Amino acid sequence: MNVLLGVSGSVAAYRAADLARELMRSGHTVRTCLTDSAQKFVTPALFEALTSEPCLIDAFEEPERGRMAHIDWAKWADVLVIAPATANTIAKLAYGVADDMLSTVAVASSAPLVVAPAMNPAMYGSESNQAALKILATKAVSIVEPIDGDVACGDHGQGKLATIAEIAKAVEVVLTRKQSLKGKRVLITSGPTQEPIDDVRFLTNKSSGKMGAAIARAALLMGAEVVVIAGPSSAAYPLSANVVRVRTAEEMLTQALHFAPTADLIIGAAAVADYRPEVKVAGKLRRKEATMSLQLVANPDVIAEVAKKNRSKKIIGFAAEPSTDLSEAQAKLARKGLHAIAVNDVSNHTIGFDSEENELQLIFASGETSQSGHQSKLGCALWLLESVSD
Ligand SMILES: Cc1cc2nc3c(=O)[nH]c(=O)nc-3n(C[C@H](O)[C@H](O)[C@H](O)COP(=O)(O)O)c2cc1C
Known part of the structure; x- marks a missing residue:
């Protein structure tokens, strides 16, 4: 070398x-x-x-x-x-x-x-x-x-x-x-999605895209070729990654299904909106009544759909949990057919959304678990990729 x-x-x-x-x-x-x-x-x-x-x-x-x-x-x-x-x-x-x-x-x-x-x-x-x-x-x-x-x-x-x-x-x-990942292709979904209400408003969430960006950087450091499907955020993705910008959950799904067949490892770090407004109003909704209702419909579950169509691939999901209870994450792992799921405790404000640091708990389909410890998002990303690569 x-x-x-x-x-x-x-x-x-x-x-x-x-x-x-x-x-x-x-x-x-x-x-x-x-x-x-x-x-x-x-x-x-x-x-x-x-x-x-x-x-x-x-x-x-x-x-x-x-x-x-x-x-x-x-x-x-x-x-x-x-x-x-x-x-x-x-x-x-x-x-x-x-x-x-x-x-x-x-x-x-x-x-x-x-x-x-x-x-x-x-x-x-x-x-x-x-x-x-x-x-x-x-x-x-x-x-x-x-x-x-x-x-x-x-x-x-x-x-x-x-x-x-x-x-x-x-x-x-x-x-x-x-x-360690030389010659491998890593596909990462990252950031939030935006689900339009009208031409100027949307539903979204607190995801900053920083964890996805850190995973992209870590995968590059490990020698992989990297594709990131990135929802709207100001996260700085590495220049040598192929970053595909999307806005909605449906756009994210289309791109994820397009890139998944050529990926060796798929990491679903995006916080995809579970629901979207049933109708997107053209122009701008005007203030009228004292209350208004927004009818929502379920979005596709991006990582579950990708897993369903790419059974042989190693797919890692993320779960933002509001407590230390892991039962929801375990159920999600089984329901979506993932290899493993990385759990973020979003009730801890020193880590997770928009923070520079994180602490992940990895649960494998085999039932094994491991912890990253509290470290930089990049440190967590390296730990995660090292934990899931062969
Ligand atoms: C005798 C001598 C020894 C030095 N040893 C160190 C040292 O061990 N570490 C350090 O950070 N600076 C040391 N310095 C100061 C640096 O040489 C100085 O800050 C210099 O501008 C560093 O430039 P560089 O980072 O481009 O090499 C030393 C200076 C002198 C005169």
């Missing part, structure tokens, strides 16, 4: 040479990017000699004339590992600052990122550094935490670069994950 090793300006930069060797011993090809500050500690010549590959610093350096190296290298990399990562580089990664070769490649690359911080304990624990690390964690960056110990300036605390073995192991975990 192709590993792009980024080295930033920490005293621990010299240890990146050992990491490069260790990664090569595992059979990887290693190219290096140094920041300007890293060059105060180590040289490109060291890494070029060790890896027999070029080492770049400046985004305007072009080993092949006329080719943009930052784009070529971003596409070349199967994984990006930044070790040691300074507080400055971590903050840049969190916000997408791209002012040198390393940070520009990081923004341009869709490869998974492993970050191993190294710095003075006060810098590591600072509010700004912790906030930046939190942002990286929500982007599924794998953070190899620094160790407690004596740091170069004489202070003691958490800040020493993790061991080379730990960093190399994190790279292997990320690379293995990247292979």
Whole structure:
């Protein structure tokens, strides 16, 4: 595999040479990017000699004339590992600052990122550094935490670069994950649906689409090809997913039935409206009486219909439950003929709808259950896909 090793300006930069060797011993090809500050500690010549590959610093350096190296290298990399990562580089990664070769490649690359911080304990624990690390964690960056110990300036605390073995192991975990859904197609329904009452009003629900977007991102990180059938929401779906926009439950069903036969794994994360107005009024309904009734008719059950027509497929549903009682979810799993159902406790306001975090309980048709624990939606999504893939 192709590993792009980024080295930033920490005293621990010299240890990146050992990491490069260790990664090569595992059979990887290693190219290096140094920041300007890293060059105060180590040289490109060291890494070029060790890896027999070029080492770049400046985004305007072009080993092949006329080719943009930052784009070529971003596409070349199967994984990006930044070790040691300074507080400055971590903050840049969190916000997408791209002012040198390393940070520009990081923004341009869709490869998974492993970050191993190294710095003075006060810098590591600072509010700004912790906030930046939190942002990286929500982007599924794998953070190899620094160790407690004596740091170069004489202070003691958490800040020493993790061991080379730990960093190399994190790279292997990320690379293995990247292979786990390689060649597979994952179909995801996501977000709410909107059921029109008239030309300006509709019935909908609180789904933000964030869980579906997280599942799409996780599936891509695991090497899958991804189709998302997305109801209206402002959720940010990954650019490399094929996102098909729909509005109503009926539109969602049409698209789901279209894509399901070519999918290997189907995840129904959308909150599809159970009912829709029987009649959609043209124009705008006017205020008249003190009360008015809206006649509703049942919508198709998207995931159940997909399951009925695709019996051999592995299909995972979602259930938003207002309590910890699982009996409804268990009945839903059996009634719809699903492989498993992921249950969200929507009575817990720290998780679920519109939150950045979630906690899932997975119930399999076999009766087995497992819990994700409270984590980012992306963390839950990776856990879910790992739990249901073979
Ligand atoms: C001797 C020395 C050692 C340093 N060690 C670290 C360090 O371990 N971690 C860190 O975050 N910054 C460290 N710094 C500060 C960074 O080098 C500085 O913030 C720099 O701007 C980082 O740039 P870069 O992220 O582009 O490499 C050190 C600075 C000096 C002068």
